[in-house]
Amino acid sequence: MINQKQIALNKLNDRIRSCINCRLSLTKQNIICGEGTLNARLMLIALSPGENEDRECKMFIGPSGKILDKLLHIAVISRDSIYMTNLIKCKLPKNRRPKQDEIEACSHFLDEEIAILSAKIIVPLGYYAARYIFKKYASDPPPARADYRALYGRLILLNEKKVFPLPHPASLLYNPSYKAETAIKYHKLQILSHNCKWYSMCPMKCYFEHGRLEKKWIELYCKGDWEDCVRYQKEEKGAYHPDWMLPDGSIDESLRYR
Ligand code: SF4
Incomplete structure (x- = not known):
């Protein structure tokens, strides 16, 4: 059709x-x-x-x-x-x-x-x-x-x-x-050509859906160049990273507390 x-x-x-x-x-x-x-x-x-x-x-x-x-x-x-x-x-x-x-x-x-x-x-x-x-x-x-x-x-x-x-x-x-x-x-x-494989379970998705994270982080990394995401890189190595670490590797303490 x-x-x-x-x-x-x-x-x-x-x-x-x-x-x-x-x-x-x-x-x-x-x-x-x-x-x-x-x-x-x-x-x-x-x-x-x-x-x-x-x-x-x-x-x-x-x-x-x-x-x-x-x-x-x-x-x-x-x-x-x-x-x-x-x-x-x-x-x-x-x-x-x-x-x-x-x-x-x-x-x-x-x-x-x-x-x-x-x-x-x-x-x-x-x-x-x-x-x-x-x-x-x-x-x-x-x-x-x-x-x-x-x-x-x-x-x-x-x-x-x-x-x-x-x-x-x-x-x-x-x-x-x-x-x-x-x-x-x-x-x-x-x-x-596809989203980050971690997106469905990533804290960034949750922060974004609750209005606590700017859309640019999702668009530029999770639905964009996820290979460049520091969280993704750490996830792949099994390395520790706090939930409130942003995709560029910087820390946003405001995300830590509800
Ligand atoms: S923040 Fe990084 S690890 Fe999480 S879904 Fe986005 S690109 Fe993947």
Whole structure:
């Protein structure tokens, strides 16, 4: 049975396929819509289709798609379990940088896609997608390109939206020496694809449900990067930690007393 999400996405994709809002519609062969599972927890957002994608009308099938597949394989994530889309739906000629008016003409489609999918975690790939998502959700988006690079591989909460920026797989075509570092960052997708196994019995859940703990701790750790949680690490080693220790390892004495 086709559900409401699928119906809304089909309608959006019909509009995307007939779009002639900017000059890129004159040079593309195809317009590429998002692909993947509608209930995906992770929504990956790249910049735009490349030549192969434009010709075959499929996402990530060129050289950067092959790298993405390797990175997903290392992270034990299948394409079927995620949703992938682009900030700009038509190919950029000769892979040039996008112009601001092209981003403005196209990005409302991405906004609608994000609203329809309502994925738990948005994963912008590379600078342009990350900059767009930060401008959309952050009150003070980083000003410089280098600032975004520093955010790759970190789970961030932007006004209730979880964002996990990653380097674009194509960056490894130009800098293969970053492969190991990039694979470690992509490995986190596996962590982010499910909640911490201790969550149902963790005191943090209890504190949160009783209104004694800020939601950010649950979103960033228990339902986010639980591998980074000091409580989780201690639990795995069977090491003592008080119930009122927070996921970052700090102690909140106010939780100790009812
Ligand atoms: S606080 Fe840590 S150990 Fe507890 S559920 Fe959250 S991530 Fe897991």
